[in-house]
Amino acid sequence: xxxxxxxxxxxxTMLDRRFRAAISSVLGIVPEACDPQVRPSGDPxxxxxxxxxxxxxxxxxxxxxxxxxxxxxxxxxxxxxALAPEVAGPGFINIRLDAGALASMLEGMDDARLGxxxxxxxxxxxxxxxxxxxxxxxxxxxxxxxxxxxxxxRVHERLGRKVHRENHLGDWxxxxxxxxAALRRRGADLDRLTLPDLNxxxxxxQAAGADDPGGLAAARAxxxxxxxxxxxxxxxxxxxxAVEEAKSTLLRLQAGDxxxxxxxxxxxxxxxxxxxxxxxxxNVRLGPEHSRGESFYRDRLGIVVxxxxxxxxxxxxxxxxxxxxxxxxxxxxxxxxxxxxxYATTDLAAVRFRVQELDSDRVVYVVDARQRDHFKxxxxxxxxxxxxxxxxxxxxxxxxxxxxAVLGADKRPLKTRxxxxxxxxxxLAEAVARGEEEVRARAADPDAxxxxxxxxxxxxxxxxxxxxxxxxxxxxxxxxxxxxFDLDRMVSFQGDTGPYIQYAHARIxxxxxxxxxxxPVDRPALPDAPIAVAAxxxxxxxxxxxxxxxxxxxxxxxxxxxxxxxxxxxxxNAFNAFYHDCPVLKADEPTRSSRLRLSDLTxxxxxxxxxLLGIESPAxx
RNA sequence: GCGCGCGUAGCUCAAUCGGAUAGAGCAUCGGUCUUCGAAGCCGAGGGUUGGGGGUUCAAGUCCCUCCGCGCGCGCCA
Numbered sequence: 203x204x205x206x207x208x209x210x211x212x213x214x215t216m217l218d219r220r221f222r223a224a225i226s227s228v229l230g231i232v233p234e235a236c237d238p239q240v241r242p243s244g245d246p247x248x249x250x251x252x253x254x255x256x257x258x259x260x261x262x263x264x265x266x267x268x269x270x271x272x273x274x275x276x277x278x279x280x281x282x283x284a285l286a287p288e289v290a291g292p293g294f295i296n297i298r299l300d301a302g303a304l305a306s307m308l309e310g311m312d313d314a315r316l317g318x319x320x321x322x323x324x325x326x327x328x329x330x331x332x333x334x335x336x337x338x339x340x341x342x343x344x345x346x347x348x349x350x351x352x353x354x355x356r357v358h359e360r361l362g363r364k365v366h367r368e369n370h371l372g373d374w375x376x377x378x379x380x381x382x383a384a385l386r387r388r389g390a391d392l393d394r395l396t397l398p399d400l401n402x403x404x405x406x407x408q409a410a411g412a413d414d415p416g417g418l419a420a421a422r423a424x425x426x427x428x429x430x431x432x433x434x435x436x437x438x439x440x441x442x443x444a445v446e447e448a449k450s451t452l453l454r455l456q457a458g459d460x461x462x463x464x465x466x467x468x469x470x471x472x473x474x475x476x477x478x479x480x481x482x483x484x485n486v487r488l489g490p491e492h493s494r495g496e497s498f499y500r501d502r503l504g505i506v507v508x509x510x511x512x513x514x515x516x517x518x519x520x521x522x523x524x525x526x527x528x529x530x531x532x533x534x535x536x537x538x539x540x541x542x543x544x545y546a547t548t549d550l551a552a553v554r555f556r557v558q559e560l561d562s563d564r565v566v567y568v569v570d571a572r573q574r575d576h577f578k579x580x581x582x583x584x585x586x587x588x589x590x591x592x593x594x595x596x597x598x599x600x601x602x603x604x605x606x607a608v609l610g611a612d613k614r615p616l617k618t619r620x621x622x623x624x625x626x627x628x629x630l631a632e633a634v635a636r637g638e639e640e641v642r643a644r645a646a647d648p649d650a651x652x653x654x655x656x657x658x659x660x661x662x663x664x665x666x667x668x669x670x671x672x673x674x675x676x677x678x679x680x681x682x683x684x685x686x687f688d689l690d691r692m693v694s695f696q697g698d699t700g701p702y703i704q705y706a707h708a709r710i711x712x713x714x715x716x717x718x719x720x721x722p723v724d725r726p727a728l729p730d731a732p733i734a735v736a737a738x739x740x741x742x743x744x745x746x747x748x749x750x751x752x753x754x755x756x757x758x759x760x761x762x763x764x765x766x767x768x769x770x771x772x773x774x775n776a777f778n779a780f781y782h783d784c785p786v787l788k789a790d791e792p793t794r795s796s797r798l799r800l801s802d803l804t805x806x807x808x809x810x811x812x813x814l815l816g817i818e819s820p821a822x823x
Numbered sequence: 824g825c826g827c828g829c830g831u832a833g834c835u836c837a838a839u840c841g842g843a844u845a846g847a848g849c850a851u852c853g854g855u856c857u858u859c860g861a862a863g864c865c866g867a868g869g870g871u872u873g874g875g876g877g878u879u880c881a882a883g884u885c886c887c888u889c890c891g892c893g894c895g896c897g898c899c900a
Binding site for chain 2: 237239241242243244245248252254257258260261267290291292293294335372375376377496519520521522523524530531532533534535537538539540542544545548571572573574575576578604606607613640644649650651678679680682683684685686688691694695696697698699701702704705706708709712713716717756760764765768771772775778779781782783785786787788822823
């Protein structure tokens, strides 16, 4: 029985249902067991969609593929959706959608939802993103952890899911204690501390604590002079002293020393000020309410180890506590021989908290791909002990979305000329400057839509363009891959770039304004005009638009933002071709209104999709 | 040594559970603005999908093997 909302569905879903029913009927099996393999056609000559199920199902049912395809094609009910299907080749079933059906499906999606159906799920989703370290400036790695995580959070939210954005700060432990001890020792004014100062102090403290027994041994073995050995011994002693001081600072901090905690808070706040400023520049939704660092879990670590010991999953090994796995040599250390906890312990506590207390049936870690082994171990440990179950027993999906490195032109991790890590702040400043440069150059043209705009307006557009360039370039690639950071390519307004999509949006908006329409951000500009789909490029545009909801669902399912970018690029291309072929403002009614409405729908899908990527859609550029 | 990831056009990248002739962008070359924003559109050239073997109606995709690159591997995070 057809649902009342049936007509709101996209063509792929409708065809899936109809073919599922037909295959079920032909083969005498339940619909759930039939995958109709409905796919968009690669070649327009084969129609709009195809079902490939007959070829793979034929053998197991003792039929010839072609014969099965014929029977499915005769049986399937495509009334109101498509023309009669045609069988081709070894058993492809080709489908051409009906123009009237396309029009009514478009009218059906032309509201604030844009065809997206909210997922009714009782559990939440947790996205671990950003992952900054206190006392350290953000670098390019944080760019990816932040924007990919923000995009996935937005996509899940768009689908009606409750999302917890968790910024798992590195705000606890020896390195922080070391930095704190060093700053206090030299009497630094923590109220006037800047992040670069703090960063220098952090690195100095790290260097002071750097023990180099290997170097010492090597120096002895290779017969270095006594001066060199004495120097290394002194460094060794100095490092031990620094580490001892840091350890005692950490102990006092852990014991709740009020003065230390106050100072600790100051360096945390100093770090986070930059994080939140960066979030604003990046157009990422990340605030203090999303910060829950390692310190949050500090009182939950002991019980983690105890529970693993009690369950028999953890054993002692050379004084340390480890969890072993049946299928690999590598154990997971959860307590050091000196009784201290490790980051794995914190991560175990965090998974447990996120699944059980944040009630998440999905926990996504947007973290550097190099930590793949670590997360595999942590997640497996959680599954062994049952911490991947929500309180009502639902199994939670634990997934590490490991992203690749950002490389420089030399294919090596991005560095400045002097060999320093590139800070995120400097990288974004350059991107904004480049975006602004492009926008101002074009605004100089007296015919440009941006000509005569005020300085702050041009700056705002330039910023949106520069940030879009960087984010789109990142999000449009497969997450796990490394990529070369090339600002020239990214800010280009041609090709598969953020600015190109933004341009398509601004251009459409300008057409609607020229038609004298009000152009609301997220509502139809002309909700009542009948849509007609006639010209080939109109059809292409219609098919692209109708794919939107499915793409958003795919992105949530696969955690691949690049699919959304590919969709937006296809849609912008389809619109540009349509715009070239089909006059809008100069067409006669009712074609004019139909095309205006198609344009308006395109405009809102582009803006909605860009918003899911965390990219702004300027009205003019 | 063990484990993981990646090799696709000159460059940067796509390719849905294995589907029809492997697609885009950049670059190159050629068309296209006195007509809605040419940041656009239309077209051309460019490929042994790292090599070899296998599975099948069908392989860039799955399996085996070799080569190359990157990353990770017990008391840091």
